[in-house]
Amino acid sequence: MIQLSKVLKRYSSEVSIGPVDLEIPSGGITALVGPNGAGKSTMLTMIGRLLGMDEGSITIAGYDVASTKSRDLATIVSILRQENHFITRLTVRQLVGFGRFPYSQGRLNRDDEAIISRYIDFLDLRELETRYLDELSGGQRQRAYVAMVLCQETDYVLLDEPLNNLDIAHSVTMMRHLRAAAAEFDRTIIVVLHDINFAAAYADYICAMKDGAIAEFGPPSAIMRDGVLSTLFNTDITVIPGPNGRPVAIYF
Template identity: 60%
Template sequence: MIRFTDVAKSFGDQQVLGPIELDIPAGGVTALVGPNGAGKSTLLTIAGRLADASHGSVTVGGLDVAKTPSKKLATVLSILRQENHFITRLTVRQLVGFGRFPYSQGRITADDNIAIDRALEFLNLESLQNRFVDELSGGQRQRAYVAMVLAQDTDYVLLDEPLNNLDMKHAVAMMGQLRRAADELGKTIIIVLHDINFAAAYADRIVALAGGEVSHVGTPDEIMQPEVLEEIFGTPMQVLRDGEYPVAVYFR
């Protein structure tokens, strides 16, 4: 479980997040949704210890994020930020190998290579493993970064807008692979999404933020209601049900 207790974040005199009281259960996929500036990425980066909370605490799997030694936390929790830049030219395999650093400290072992091979296979990157990352397409590069996170082999995986800059085909493929990671590898996936329809199709639960506070928490069916979506996004929306998943449609 990830537990947020009275979590708040301020910049100077401006409070941009919180106070947040929220429990995210272990297992499955949880989507964080909401309009721009709602606090989704801020909440995720605090959980991943990439940012400090101004107030309150976060525990992941019972570990206090702020107090747990980095080496130990990195074997339980991994996070992929929106922007990832490596100055050194790396092959895909070398990049994925960075996910093993908490265990290898940079000296790759046979066990590390097994984990790297498994992540490459899971993301269908075997044929690209010797290519340089800067030679890849946007979708291939994003898969490589996700493979790096999976190679870290943590129970909790935090992803901040991994669909950024992906076209529809690659976004669907990425969400399918993350869904498989939860189902087949037993990962707890927490993902920031802009598109509510991806959340409805692939997530087990949705946490909606608005104005820096938790607005709604529920299953996709509970969140995908016109009145709920209007409260979250501040604009009228229609929900269509044609097939297995509900689909939200903005209208003017």
């Protein structure tokens, strides 16, 4: 479980995130949604200790994020931010191998290589593993970065907008991979999403944020309601039954 208690981040006297009190259950996918500027990415990066908080506490599986040693925290939680992406003369396999650094400190052994191969295969990257990142499409490169994070083999995985710049087909493929990773590897995946319909289709829980606060938290059935979404996004939204029993938001 991830627990935030009275977490506050101040940017100015007029702009702040929190105080936030939240419990994210272990297992499955939790999607952070909300309008631009709601605080989704800020909260994710505070959970992953890439951004400090001004007040409050965050624990992950009982470990205090602020005080746990970096090397120990890296075996508990992994995080991928859009700003951390880089394109260089690394091959896919070399990039994925970075996920083993908390364990190998750069000296990969046979077990590390087997784990790297596992996630290359899981993300359907076998035919691309010797290709350089700058030779890949955006969707292929995104899969490689997600494979790197999964290769870190943490119980908790934080992903900041993994569907950013992906078309519909690649977005569906990515969410199916994340759904499978949560089930097959027993991971707890926290993901920032802009598309509420992807959140409804693939997440176990939705955390809706607005103006730096938690507006709603619960399963998709509790969040995907006309009044909840219309208030959250400040526009008229109608929710209709969708495929496989999942609701769909209409906002045109």
